[in-house]
Amino acid sequence: MAARRPSEVVIFTYQVGFGDCFLLRFVYASMARHVLIDFGTMGLPKTAESGRMLRIANDIADKCGGKLDIVVATHRHADHISGFATKNGAASGDIIAALAKDAVVLQPWTEAPDLAVDAEGPLPDDHQGFAARRASLASMQGFAAELVAALAAKPPRGLSKAALDQLAFIGRDNIANLSAVENLMAMGKQRIYAYHGLAVDLRKVLPGIKLRVLGPPTLKQTETIRKQRAKDADEFWQLAPQRLAAEAALGTGSDELFPGHPFARATRLPMEARWFARRVEAAAGDQKLSLVRVLDKAMNNTSLILLFEARGKKLLFPGDAQIENWAFALAQPDIRALLAGVDLYKVGHHGSRNATPKTLWNGFANRGGQAKKGRMTALLSTMPGKHGNADEGVRSEVPRTTLLKALADDTHLHSTHTLAPDTLFEEVRIKLA
């Protein structure tokens, strides 16, 4: 029987800069099974070679012996799936697709193609809601693409360089990566579009391992809390492209709010209007940043939250799930109890301030100082200076300084941002036997 249970799990955390890429190897007596969780980047370390993603794909091929058993794409942000992009059969995504010919591909329910909904999709009782949510996510990505283009063409006044960079960064991360999405859509032998509580039976693929899907919740699961708001949000995003077009027309003067009414240009304002006009410009910039953050968050909240259990050890991979995604799972006492025993935690959303809920963190029983018995391990894939802002009073830098300190104090922390730039991966072994 022992042969049917893994004796060890090895986790390779690839250095992808700002992004995620984890290869899990479950070691059995006479075989090994490989799970790839995410493969993307939104900014490699400065000194990394240009072919880094290809090099990683080849390294994955080596490590898994030519065969991936499970591929997980937690959500469709570029920093999680850009490596799945294909090009003439020679890109990193082509290599992964070849490795994953017989794999099970796991994605969140929001990625389910329409057909799957009609057949055995996640929400047989809420087609409309599902379609609206999909359309809304698609609109967000469309909006992001147009926004990035607009920013490049004409940067808005009233935003600092840092804010503009951030706007562009988050914008780019949210642009749909079509070839990666299509690759994932066709990848593997079986595709599962998962949601909170979905019973995923992977005993044949991963003997002796239980996989629980803790998030994302479906619309139905959260409807008591957010039914109306979800509807509002969908509508809002469907109107978003119009908004950008109108903005562009007004900005260039090809459309006017009040044709014929005399005006002063922003650069030639009378004395009494200058101070407040600058504030209005700054606020307008903020509004834009806020929209982009909202869509970034919405996309993060489609993240799969996966908990692997093998011989009493628990490995938690929450993608970029933020508090709104987590809330549904954390509201349930039995799930909180389950999470208390986590042995390995993939730090959510590259260490941002709002992806490691306090309830989750405080609930971890295995965190503690160096001397703590059975002290938990934390994996953090991140790169400072990309996302968020550490200015005084802003406190949105990623990774968040206070969280980083807590992780370093209370866990065996492995972080990619402390690796030498040419190091390809960090290896962590967890004995299960």
Place this chain on the structure above:
Amino acid sequence: MATSRGSKGQTETAPAAVRVPHTRRLTIIAKDPGVRLEGGAMLFARIEIPAEDLAPGPTGYRVKVVDFDATAGRLYKPLQHYQAPDGTLVDPFRADDGEDVGALAASHQARLLADPNFHAQNTYAIVMRILARFEFALGRRIEWGFNGHQLNVAPHAFLDANAFYSNEDSGLMFGYFKGKSGAMVFTALSHDIVAHETTHALLDGLRDRFTEPSSPDQAAFHEAFADIVALLSVFALPEVVAAILGAPPRGKDDGGKIRGIEPDKLTLAALQSSILAGIAAQLGLELDGLRGNALRQSVLLEPDAGLLASEEFAEPHRRGEVLVAAMMRTALTLWRSRIETLGTLEFEGKGGQYNLDRVIEEGAKVADHLLTMAIRAVDYCPPTDIDFGVYLAAFLTADAELMPDDNRFRYRETLRATFASYGITTPGGGRCADDGSWRGFDAALPVNYARSHFESMLRDKDEVFRFIWDNRRVLGIGTRATIKVGAVRPSIRQSPDGFFVRETVCTYVQIANIFGSEVKSVLGVDRPEELETTRSITAFGGGTIIFDQYGRIKYHIAHPLNDGERQKKRLASLGEIDGGETAFDRRNRFALLHAARASD
């Protein structure tokens, strides 16, 4: 005649000293461009606001309109004159035929909508009206929430379905956006949105700690209060009440004829649905759920004492709807009972009819009265950690102070019963009298007045601080937290007996920077498990002291630092993550159609 050169060489002329009116009337859109009369005409009103000699903008002594549009990168120039050369005050957008209210000729309407200067006037006039309402209700000048005298207003700030008050920017910004129909929607033309944002700026001035992270109620209160003031302000206009009852505006020549209305149009349900139709209006239709939804809820939400405990109403916006609903339901109930007293008459051969114009008048009167009391109640609120029950007690106290006799229409009784039906009750623990108002200060307590000076106590923060410090034991105020006197505000109001009620309203806060480990000893509550002993938190206490006309304490409405129950609630809601607020959050705190609403 004195003249001065404005920028761009415009000449400002000082008014001749012939007659100094205290108020003036300006034309506004009564509710918003979506409220139409039969026949499709838009509803306008001329509202009365404080008179002043306006500079271009319009720019006055409390409001400065800067019509800068960040999206277009343009400042729309102000071209209107608000004073005639002889000093007479001018309403530049008044209808040509001099009609004061109701429908304007279609061409005139179109001209107004297409003129940014009218939009500017609309915001200026509504902001001034709300400010005047606050000053009237509180019997004194009211400061904005920021350091400065003039509130900046951008009527066309940017293309965005958003409008907000920003303390950091000392102003209000109103966005505009393309609606579903493709037509531009201007938030600056919506009376309730302008009133709502102005209220944020005023409440922030009266109680600046209400924006601190605290209980779910406090998070909801700013929104709810702004909605209450906005809605009551809109319905205090007889033009709006008439429109929602389907009554055409009275013409000049209708001879003051009595008009009738069927009783079945005046049932609670019928009034509800009329109001609903009235407030659905433009924004609600254009961008469903952003603004219209919250207002709809305030009328639709049926009484249920369990609402506030449910998860659905833990979210601040939803939670606020409960308070607004309780107030709107109170208003409707009072309107109903005032209609009852009107009696019925025979009209055009049909008996049992009500006098329509009297019904309208009663409706506007109820809204006006509740509006005054809703604002006045703020003076009787503690400066920190507001919750709905505390606000109710403050409301009842404010009303009882001015109208000791509640027998005629039973306002307070109705208010209390209606709020209770939504699960809002006054605080326990002996803090309130039997009628729900705050218990007065115990005159037998040995307060030491000997070391402070009456005159200084009316306006001097340091004098009041000394008084508080001298009497800290009697007042139950500890010495370890930092104590700050926030405001000393003398106020004078006229009571129904014709005499003046003179009070001085003082607030103080206690600020304690403590660690998780000190929670028990300082706040009197067990440390919640999720609060680390080493986490640094800021806790607040504080109180409002009302001095009577003799300078003696009339009320001490306190939230002591060591009030375990209150602190427990606050700690529980301090948030999952950092609890830290970003600069970005600060600007967006009052975003009306907050972007959060665009997320899941």
